[in-house]
Amino acid sequence: MTADSSAAPGKVVSKNAQIAEENRRFFRGKGLFVLNLIGSPGCGKTSLLEKTLERVAPRAAVVEGDIKTTLDADRIRRTGAQATQIETGGACHLDAAMVARAIQGLNLDAVEFLFIENVGNLVCPSSVDLGEDMKVAIISVPEGDEKPAKYPALFVRASAVVINKIDLLPYVDYSVARAAGDCRKLNPNVEVFELSSKTGAGVDAWVSFLERHALSARPR
């Protein structure tokens, strides 16, 4: 698939759009704030979740997307949060139907945050709507600072970007200003967080951002 297949006409896309809309209505009815976390393999999506869940586990649930293995859901459950695993068996991104099936295994009554960790892939998941409120792009310092420029499709759509693994800044050539600047060129309204899931630096600002959005997602 291309990074812009959402624009293509066709049955598959419209079927996904329809199920995504059903997911969205369901999530809104529950007052959930739903995030679709997208990034390369190894950018630290699961580590970011672990660090985030240290603060919000009792109010959170997680859908883990992987091609193979349940390693990530196992890690998430150790934080005390509910988690369910989707093994795509080869598919390079989640789709709305996979998510609709997966959430049936979660009790979402007391949940405020639903985190969907997509398959590790900076390209294909970016154009596939799951019914989320927000796409979050996760990039990491050792990947290099030119990634937003080279993989723009995600960054024009992501409401927030997490620059992860800033603890490695002393050991690699990386300009946070360049990466963040390129993100803002692609989406002037983006919120950029510089963060280390290892040391915890920057996690406060990220969690405050989540709490603000969860508050406005609650039914009035």
Next chain:
Amino acid sequence: MTADSSAAPGKVVSKNAQIAEENRRFFRGKGLFVLNLIGSPGCGKTSLLEKTLERVAPRAAVVEGDIKTTLDADRIRRTGAQATQIETGGACHLDAAMVARAIQGLNLDAVEFLFIENVGNLVCPSSVDLGEDMKVAIISVPEGDEKPAKYPALFVRASAVVINKIDLLPYVDYSVARAAGDCRKLNPNVEVFELSSKTGAGVDAWVSFLERHALSARPR
């Protein structure tokens, strides 16, 4: 697309297979050793090429695959090697037709090594034949040691795996034994190289491997 779409019947796949076979015949006629380099965004594919080309630039040519920008081809040309850029404009992997068009811009008469750097993606490129002699998987230490287990489709097909960025081993939790062991479980014949494109550690063994294969690719 799925990571195993090469097995699916259908016009698109067989058309690619046919062009890949034409590419392969052309490469063999020229006595080229052709590598398809596959790995996540930021695993260090271009840096590995730069370090490799320090040794073999006059005998090498490079096809650079990116969704957007010509940053990588610009980097490669600075080594003195010939390079041509494919901008896929959204597509998440190269295909055989893109490569067939791209190599028309290269003079391959004195070339022994043709490196094809695929789009940064650990999933989709693995099942698409370009006509190469060998797929090389590139993973890097900060990505985490569980990547071969989580993204097996590439590792069952790759003849060689480069574990890149070993200079970062002191700063992250990573077991080279686990990563290499999982690669060997998926493909018992795989050759695994531990390497740092930054410090040059391990580059000798990698280049010797390339030289051996280039020698056997030469017409007799």
